[in-house]
Amino acid sequence: MTSSLAVDDGLHDDGTSGFLPGEITRGWARVAAALPARVGEREFETWLRALAPGACDGDELTLTLPSPFLRDWVRGHHGDLIESLVRAEMPGVARVIFGVAPRPGGAISGTRPAVAAASEAAIVQAAPSQQQAAATRSVTNDLAAPLDERYTFDSFVVGKPNEFAYACARRVAERPSSPGFNPLFLYGGVGLGKTHLMHAIGGELTRSGRVSVAYMSAEKFMYRFIAAIRSQSTMEFKEQLRSVDVLMIDDLQFLIGKESTQEEFFHTFNALVDAGKQIVVSSDKSPSDLSGIEDRLRTRLGCGMVADVHATTFELRMAILSAKANSAQVSVPPKVMEFLAHKITTNVRELEGALNRLIARAKLVGAPISIETVPEVLHDILRAHDRRLTIEEIQKRVAEHFHIRLTEMTSQRRARAVARPRQVAMYLAKQLTGRSLPEIGRRFGDRDHTTVMHAVTRVQQLMETDATFAEDVELLRRMLES
Numbered sequence: 321m322t323s324s325l326a327v328d329d330g331l332h333d334d335g336t337s338g339f340l341p342g343e344i345t346r347g348w349a350r351v352a353a354a355l356p357a358r359v360g361e362r363e364f365e366t367w368l369r370a371l372a373p374g375a376c377d378g379d380e381l382t383l384t385l386p387s388p389f390l391r392d393w394v395r396g397h398h399g400d401l402i403e404s405l406v407r408a409e410m411p412g413v414a415r416v417i418f419g420v421a422p423r424p425g426g427a428i429s430g431t432r433p434a435v436a437a438a439s440e441a442a443i444v445q446a447a448p449s450q451q452q453a454a455a456t457r458s459v460t461n462d463l464a465a466p467l468d469e470r471y472t473f474d475s476f477v478v479g480k481p482n483e484f485a486y487a488c489a490r491r492v493a494e495r496p497s498s499p500g501f502n503p504l505f506l507y508g509g510v511g512l513g514k515t516h517l518m519h520a521i522g523g524e525l526t527r528s529g530r531v532s533v534a535y536m537s538a539e540k541f542m543y544r545f546i547a548a549i550r551s552q553s554t555m556e557f558k559e560q561l562r563s564v565d566v567l568m569i570d571d572l573q574f575l576i577g578k579e580s581t582q583e584e585f586f587h588t589f590n591a592l593v594d595a596g597k598q599i600v601v602s603s604d605k606s607p608s609d610l611s612g613i614e615d616r617l618r619t620r621l622g623c624g625m626v627a628d629v630h631a632t633t634f635e636l637r638m639a640i641l642s643a644k645a646n647s648a649q650v651s652v653p654p655k656v657m658e659f660l661a662h663k664i665t666t667n668v669r670e671l672e673g674a675l676n677r678l679i680a681r682a683k684l685v686g687a688p689i690s691i692e693t694v695p696e697v698l699h700d701i702l703r704a705h706d707r708r709l710t711i712e713e714i715q716k717r718v719a720e721h722f723h724i725r726l727t728e729m730t731s732q733r734r735a736r737a738v739a740r741p742r743q744v745a746m747y748l749a750k751q752l753t754g755r756s757l758p759e760i761g762r763r764f765g766d767r768d769h770t771t772v773m774h775a776v777t778r779v780q781q782l783m784e785t786d787a788t789f790a791e792d793v794e795l796l797r798r799m800l801e802s
């Protein structure tokens with residue numbers, strides 16, 4: 321990990337960090353070790369290698385990158401994944417903030433994930449870092465990204481939430497530039513199949529051999545534009561773009577706040593539509609909600625067909641799992657699919673990732689997939705999805721289990737009959753909620769974070785020496801996790 325930042329791995333002067341010395345360094349090392357397998361080795365080397373942990377304030381961890389551009393890119397593409405890995409590996413962290421590592425003598429500029437910052441000027445002027453140079457090279461070599469052949473209409477599972485978007489995509493693939501369908505604007509939450517549909521359109525049209533198609537992410541569009549400015553080849557860039565029959569731009573929200581790239585895109589857009597060419601755009605927001613995109617561009621984006629890819633239903637998730645298992649020719653017990661479809665509800669990419677991991681593990685050990693192996697193989701994913709568990713629920717369950725009153729969880733009584741269950745509840749809160757030690761302390765009758773730390777250590781010691789006690793705690797954990 322390279323960083324100009326000193327790693328803050330201890331308790332803060334004011335005692336607000338819930339971390340023991342060295343925890344951040346070790347926790348981050350685990351996250352960094354897990355990332356290449358999740359995003360791919362190349363992607364990791366190109367974009368994520370320079371990520372480094374910065375300050376940890378309470379339960380907020382700042383991760384830094386060398387430039388605003390890289391920060392925006394990493395946050396936009398892998399922010400959710402990184403946050404869920406950090407929460408799983410560093411249970412005291414509840415939020416991740418992406419910042420820019422200060423130049424020597426400077427300060428960290430952290431921004432919250434929802435806030436997109438204008439960053440293109442920085443990259444135009446800055447000397448390219450290793451990552452930027454690598455990405456720029458790949459950009460100048462080809463106009464568009466290759467289409468993923470796995471993303472076809474056939475491999476897309478259609479259900480109520482996505483049938484309209486699917487129908488629109490099919491229509492554009494059959495008859496590009498039809499009145500009313502230009503541009504086609506697909507929008508919806510992360511990992512719900514927008515990119516899949518765009519590749520399916522592109523693949524279908526390319527195979528037909530009738531039209532030329534260019535697909536690229538909005539971020540790549542910006543990169544290409546900037547590279548063209550640098551190499552004084554903007555005319556060539558414009559001509560290349562305007563020579564295609566179908567232009568598809570993915571994740572348009574990346575252009576929020578990037579005025580000059582928006583302007584370039586606006587002109588390209590107009591030139592293509594005026595020439596009767598098809599535009600397909602995807603975004604996580606509808607055109608009217610894209611604040612930070614110029615009004616005139618938003619208006620044009622919304623004047624064709626706007627199709628929402630809705631959040632999946634349980635039935636659709638089951639159908640997707642079943643289709644993926646079929647195409648991998650692996651038998652997955654219905655119980656396992658139901659479990660996954662109940663647990664991983666927001667993002668098909670994660671659902672697919674969980675299934676792939678189960679399949680990979682089953683192949684590796686030569687044993688069939690079973691419900692018993694799921695918690696072990698997917699513990700990090702499941703933990704991230706268990707985050708809705710509250711400290712109050714834990715207190716309630718633990719109090720019931722030990723037959724004490726709920727109010728004893730916050731009382732100052734120190735009798736062992738109430739103090740031990742309280743310690744167990746604190747331990748489970750630390751393990752299962754990702755809340756920081758100070759926050760857990762506050763919820764247990766305004767106790768200090770050192771009391772929580774002591775409780776966690778004490779419960780761990782007891783679990784090692786007292787098998788019955790360990791069983792009790794494990795049982796409680798399983799009940800709370802289910």
Ligand SMILES: Nc1ncnc2c1ncn2[C@@H]1O[C@H](COP(=O)(O)OP(=O)(O)OP(=O)(O)O)[C@@H](O)[C@H]1O
Pocket residue numbers: 471475476477478482508509510511512513514515516517571604640668669672
């Ligand atoms: N209905 C579906 N049928 C089959 N696979 C799906 C479906 N929806 C999503 N997927 C799969 O889920 C993964 C994520 O989908 P995709 O990348 O298209 O999402 P996205 O909406 O573009 O996400 P992002 O907002 O992150 O760009 C892909 O592997 C895709 O094949």
